[in-house]
Structure formats: structure tokens, C-alpha cells
Amino acid sequence: MTERDMPSLFDVIAARPHVYRFLKPTPLYRYSGLSELIAADVWVKHENHQPVGAFKVRGGINLVAHLSDNERASGLFTASTGNHGQSIAYAARAEGLRATIAVPEGANPGKVAAMRGLGAEVVFHGRDFDSAREWIEGVARERGGRFVGSTEELLINGVGTYALEIVEELPGVDAIIVPVGAGSGVCATAIVAKAINPAIQVIGVQSAQAPAMQLSWSAGRPVSADMSTVAEGLATRIPFENTQRIMRKYLDDFVLVEDDAIEEAIVLLLEHTHNLAEGAGAASLAAAIMLKSRLAGKNVVLVMSGGNLSMEQLHRVLAKKSRASPPARS
């Protein structure tokens, strides 16, 4: 970080040429079915259409564009249980660098296979994300490698390019609803939106079954919380301070939705958009349904942050929904 105390719109604009070297802008589509449901003009920003299926890859690509020769030679080291690791693996491969990713024992086999498919070395270590992270930080130090944190400024700057795409394509946007895990997505969105038009409401959403980031924002100080959500993209137990600081400055609201509402939103998105959202990616719709009266008649953008739902999760979600209301016979 320079003397500036947080990322700015300028940093996002500067990230753009790096991001678009390897990635395309994603679609922003209005869906009439969702618009009727919320009684508003509802648009979906399709970050699930990214390679690796999630918005984070924009940050990874921006990060690898800014490495020193030493860092490039030493390769990247990071810890992840999911999309962040895939993003770093993808970005490393794009630049021909090595990536070593620590994952906790029992990590999602599909996501592990995806990281390995992208050429990363995946090492299982420890019972949860935090112990995997501590271990790999030590490895990176020993080897003189570049450790990549989850919410680094270079990642936030790259991620912000999706927010810029939203505002450029839909200048009349009234509200953007963003799922919050570590907070890089919502911070990047708020920085861009508020710099261009402070009237744009930026609303974060986390699961009530993983509320640490929301409780910390509400309290104005770090609060850890129990975590049992099915949406691993929202599963933050210990809040990240650098993203909290940005959120306290810029965020208009931050809501919690139940895991049940997230699972219903996954089904609604399949039905109305024919897109598979992971839990985090569907949380923005769950929030819009909860905030319906406030959003009436407005231009609302739901960030579908990722689509990496496993088949087991999909089966469970559809089975639950079937018990609630059986599908028509075909």
C-alpha cells in the first residue's frame, strides 16, 4: 500500500488492461421472471460465467501482472478451500508460474481436482482453512516464495472490474447486492459504485449461519462467530480487517439470510435464468427477496458471484425443494 489508505476507482481502472488480457467482460442480463418476483427491474451479473466459475479470477489475474521477477521465479503460495485457490491456479498458469495451494483435510474433491487440472500443486494440511493458511505461509517464508492473502489490495482492484462493467452497462442502477465471504467483492463494488455515483446503494449479504463479517460490520469492531453454512463462499469465521475498514466507510447495508432461503434461491435461479449458482452466488437473490419492499420499482443488480455447486449440493437442494412442492409430471 502507498500513502493512500485504501484502493480507489483509479486502481480498478488501472487493473482493467491486465484483467482483459486474459478475461472477457461478463454478461449483465435482465430477467423478466425475477423482475416479476421482486417487483423491480432485476439484473444478474454473471460472474459464474468466468473461467473457474467465480469472480475471484479477476483478482488473481491482476495480481500476477504485478509480480517482481523474484516473485515470478519463486511461484505463488496460498491457502484456500475453494474459488480463491482456483483463481490463483488459473492466474499462475496464464503467466506460466508455479502455484502451491494448501487446502484443509477433507476439502471439496471437485475443487481440488479443478486446481490440479489447472496445474497447481495441492497440499492437504490441517483441519481447517486457518491451519492450512498458517502452514503454507511458513512454507512460503522458508522458500522465499510469494504468499497470496485472501483480500490483498491487488485482488480487490482486479475484482472491481466487474463493478465497473455494471455501472457502465447500466448507468441507472439503483442497488447492487453482493455476497460477502472475505469481502473483496463487496469492497471492490462499493469503491467503484460510490466513486461514480454515491446514490447507488451497495448491499452486502452473508449467511445467518456464518455471520462474522456482518456482525463485525454492525458492531464496528472484529467479532468472530460460529459457522455452519452450506455456502462455503460465505463461510468466514474470523473477519478480515482490511475489508471491514472499506465496508465501514462505504457500505449502505449488510443483511443476513438463512441457508434455507439461499437454497430456495438456487432453485429460483435455475428456473428463471437456467444458471447454476453456488450458495454464495444465490445469496444476492435471497437478500433481494427479503428486501423486496425496499427495492420495489428500482434497477437492482444481483451479483451471481460463482457457480461452483457440487452435484451433492445440487441433489440436496432439489430434493428439499421437491418435498416442499413436487415438480409437475412430465
Add this chain to the structure above:
Amino acid sequence: MTERDMPSLFDVIAARPHVYRFLKPTPLYRYSGLSELIAADVWVKHENHQPVGAFKVRGGINLVAHLSDNERASGLFTASTGNHGQSIAYAARAEGLRATIAVPEGANPGKVAAMRGLGAEVVFHGRDFDSAREWIEGVARERGGRFVGSTEELLINGVGTYALEIVEELPGVDAIIVPVGAGSGVCATAIVAKAINPAIQVIGVQSAQAPAMQLSWSAGRPVSADMSTVAEGLATRIPFENTQRIMRKYLDDFVLVEDDAIEEAIVLLLEHTHNLAEGAGAASLAAAIMLKSRLAGKNVVLVMSGGNLSMEQLHRVLAKKSRASPPARS
């Protein structure tokens, strides 16, 4: 048509600025899971990421750019049971034109709702596509309106822009596998690929439960056939002569796959790409699995032509798959 007897690469290049006024290029991604499955480098062209969820919208957008003032004033008239109608509705709205779409009684309610959501007037008429089409052609004639056929040259030219994106992004492509309904997609792909590199294999695929286009191509003359496929995007009973003519000139092969194999491919695509494909959109993977030995080690592009699978179809496909091999407990 001019004195040229069929569309050319030049026509596709000329369509490009019109198409990109309203649409973005779609992603072409390599999937390591599918590549292992086929023992080749397997790429998916994501036409399911289009607005309206299917490739056809490229054709609709190109068509509306070429209307006379009279045609613009009279509006568009067409018949459809699915994606073609949504494409015309979308294109008409983009240019501020009226669209009237005839659908057979009992048409898919989700697709009807989508056409209406795009502002089209939808009229139910007749028992099947052919009777709806005959009726709306008469209406268009009476009102001096512009009837839009399913395989018009302007549609093929617009659709060809996806093939150009494939060859530009992956010049080393060895084979492109394309689902065939009326044939506009496979014809456009063949015209572009063969003009740029005749060594690129272009392979069509239809369902064995709707083989009319494949049988006609094999026989070298129009052959009608029974039709019972679950993949409405492949459901052509009476072959289209203008696309047959192009296919006879350019196509390397044309295979049939069973509906069961298509449904398995839908599940594999959900698992490995986290994308929802409709039956037609998954047929290219089903064909690749069948042709595995021929494709070994090659750069293979599967066109995921559309993603408009209904919830009823999704439930059925997953239920079938569960009986075959139950998902791991979660």
C-alpha cells in the same frame, strides 16, 4: 440470395458488427475433467451464456439489422416452439420492433413466458410447429408483415460469428461438434471453419429419436422421420432443404446419439462445467463420448448451443442418474 449459391465467410464477417452491437463474444473454455473423460483437449463454446440462453439470438440480431423500413413498420412474424422465438423476440425488442410468434398448443410454458417477458405477442395455434408456422405465414401475408423462416441466410450469417470466435481463439482446433436441429448452427460453423482451414473436422449430431436431418444428409435426399426426442432443440421431423444443401457440401460427419446418452451428458456437464445445458446443448458431449477413439489427443470444441432446460426436465434427468449411481452422502 444473390448469384452466390450459399452463405460465405464474407457474409459472416459482414454480420459481425451488427451482432456485436447487442451481444458479447461468448467464452470458450477448456475443461480438464472433460478432457480426461475423452482423452483429448476438450473445449466448450458457451452459447448457453447468451441472452435468451441460446446461440440463435446471434441470427436474430443480424436479421433485424437488415430490414427495410416497410418491414420494420410491419413487425416480425414467426413460428417457434422454443429458442428461435425467444431469439426473434429479443432482436425485435433490441430494435424497438413488434414481434408476433405463433406457438403450438401445449408449448413449453417457460419458453412462452420468456417470449412474452421480452415483449413479444405469443399466439397459440395448431397442434404442432408446422401448423403454427403455416398459420402465421398466412397472417404475415395478410398484414404485409415480415415472416421469418427458421433457416434464413441472414440467420445463418449471424450465427456464424460464434464459429469465427472459436477459430480465432483456438486456431489449432481439430474438430468442432455441433448439435443439429434445423441446421443453421452446423451450416454456419462449417462455412466458417472450412473457409479458414479445410482440415478442421465439422461433425453434426442429432438424436436417434429425431433423425430426419441425419437420415437426409446420409441419403443425399430429403427423408422425414418419426420424432420422439426429449431434446426439443434437435426435434426436426421434416428436413430443411437449404441447410441440407450446405451440409452436403461441407460436413465431415453427422452422427446420431440416443436420448439416454444426451441425458447422461447433461449430468456430466453440470458436474464438470457447472453449466446447465438443454438436451441439444449436451448432444455435442454425447457425440464426443461416442467418437472418443477418433478424437484422442485432438483439440475438440463442443458447442453448448443452449441452456434452456426446464425444471421438470432437470428433475427427471437427475432422478434417472441417481437410480443409476446414487450421489455420495453429504
